[in-house]
Amino acid sequence: MARVMAVDDDHVIRGLLEVNLEMEGHEVVTAVDGQDALDKVRQQPPDLILLDVMMPNVNGWQVAETLKSDAATRDIPIVFLSARAMDADVRKGTDIGVESYVTKPFDPIDLMELVGRLLAERQA
Numbered sequence: 001m002a003r004v005m006a007v008d009d010d011h012v013i014r015g016l017l018e019v020n021l022e023m024e025g026h027e028v029v030t031a032v033d034g035q036d037a038l039d040k041v042r043q044q045p046p047d048l049i050l051l052d053v054m055m056p057n058v059n060g061w062q063v064a065e066t067l068k069s070d071a072a073t074r075d076i077p078i079v080f081l082s083a084r085a086m087d088a089d090v091r092k093g094t095d096i097g098v099e100s101y102v103t104k105p106f107d108p109i110d111l112m113e114l115v116g117r118l119l120a121e122r123q124a
Contacts, residue, residue, distance in 0.1 A: 020108045033056055037063050038063060038066060046076060052080075053089070079098065
């Protein structure tokens, strides 16, 4: 069982992610914004992070940049979940080093397959 963090300021999306991840057998940690995510990652690093981009206070870009620049957290796979679907946004995610960029609305089945694949790659 992997520990997956779901970070989104929308409680409905957080709940959807939590239910789907738990159905796949994962332990789920949720965070309501970027600062909450950074605090929780430092306490107990997850195996993968699903990260919203547009959040108050500390946004997803800042969270990803902070985690990818730290040797202790840079290898944690990050999947951006965002309504921002512009090519420039996807490129920015790639430049930061995130593993994938999924646009909202997303298909939960496809997302769970992506999570499973990234976790398997990390374990290999």
